[in-house]
Amino acid sequence: MTKRDDTWRVELRAQMKAKERTNLHRVEMPELDSEYRSHIRNEEVNLGLTPQMAIQEAHRCLDCANPTCMDGCPVNINIPGFIKNIERGEFLEAAKVLKETSALPAVCGRVCPQERQCEAQCIHVKMNKESVAIGHLERFAADYERESGQISVPETAPANGMKVAVVGSGPAGLSFAGDMAKLGYEVHVFEALHEIGGVLKYGIPEFRLPNHIVDVEIDNLRQMGVRFMNNCIIGKTIAIHELEQDGFQGIFVASGAGLPRFMNIKGENLVGVMSSNEYLTRVNLMDAANPDSDTPVYKGKKVAVIGGGNTAMDSVRTARRLGAEKAIIVYRRSEEEMPARREEVIHAKSEGIDFMTLHNPIEYIGNESGRVTHMVLQVMQLGEPDESGRRSPVEVPGKTVTVEVDEVIVSVGVSPNPLLAQSTPELQTSKRGTLVVNEDTLQSVSMPVIFAGGDIVRGGATVILAMGDGRRAAKAMDEWIKSKLK
Secondary structure, rough: OOOOOOHHHHHHHOOOOHHHOOOOOOOOOOEEEEEHHOOOOOOOEEEOHHHHHHHHOOOOOOOOOOOOHHHHOOOOOOOOHHHHHHHOOOOOHHHHHHOOOOOOOOHHHHHHHHHHHHHHHHHHHHOOOOOOOOOHHHHHHHHHHHHHHHOOOOOOOOOOOOOEEEOOOOHHHHHHHHHHHOOHHHHHOOOOOOOOHHHHHHOOOOOOOOHHHHHHHHHHHHHHOOEEEEOHHHHOOEEEHHHOOOOEEOOOOOOOOOEEEEOOEEOOEEOOOOOOHHHHHHHOOOOOOOOOOOOOOOOOOOEEEEEOOOOHHHHHHHHOOOOOEEEEEEOOHHHHOOOHHHHHHHHHHHHOOOEEEEEEEEEEEEOOEEEEEEEEEEEEEEEEOOOOOEEEEEEEEEEEEEEEOOEEEOOOOOOOHHHHHHHOOOOOEOOOOOOEEEOOOOOOOOHHHHHOOOOHHOOOOOOOHHHHHHHHHHHHHOOOOOHHOO
């Protein structure tokens, strides 16, 4: 049973009254010991819920008549439906409900910022209580299905004889591919790198998102008929116009934002200063931590990571696992303004990461060999809020500190790779290099055959927002293609 009905609702409410449910305490996610895990690179920190814990947490869901939690979910998961299946012990049915709208439930259950989205809209929060652990339960259902070996493949419509292309195999591209396959399209996904998964593989460490979890989700899409081609750079290996000539009815661009930003300060070209994008890609995708790797990475002992987002946390925690004796987060605002998930900050601190908030680098100093040895930090204080609502950092005049480092990882944002736009002059882009699309349909304003979503449009987004874009674009492209055939 995947749908809620009156009989089910009466049965569940007879088991436990609403007041009893709201008085239950939220379960705590079991995790590896912080000292142990800070030296072990690929073991996942969060260990998942047991069936008993999942059922206990599912009892907290009130099965609201108007489930506001769903309003906070960019992919519109039937949250009460899958949670109530868990409460009944119908774990495989819960996984099926998730797959109705999400191509990556095991991924989302691990890395999505539920605390700012679905869980923030939970009725418990409005009662000044902790929200239902929706993310933990999503992960549980997806993991249970995978570990049971009874993996369900979502139903797909009969083949409609039309094919569509996807540029990039990150969360936006995979979500789009899943929805289009369900509609009967022949879906071809083109990935520039040698591994399918995009940022899920190269950008997120295995201690937070194991690669084999991503591979299972991708294989599920293969079972639905989605075709993948790696080592293929659209705009170089194959041009956009060649895809059109090859009969693709629509092209969804989800190539992400892989071009790192730097701060343009003195010393950034020193050996030992690199972007978080390069650092994480080397370690996560190219096995750079292995002494025999063809693309080794320097294992600093005194490492500073500049930034306060999830990527910064991933970088500094990776450095710690690679042997850093001192690993520091340097962030120009206070901890309250950090965009990183609270869980990431807590985990980093418990693993021995130091936080230098209200500091901003203004210069890197190197030795005679050209390797970074120190960083000069400007002391900051908080001023008035900026456009995002966060208080702007303001320099404290004349106050700086110098810190010894042997490696600096810069994590201050990314921009779209300009290759696709440069190879397709008709494609309109913004001053930031993002593709200009219709806000509602995500269709290019200059090339109707192209739709786009995720970081290539947003300039930087979460996995779940990218997936939401993929779903919106699939719906819009399907309608556009069908309208052309009338």
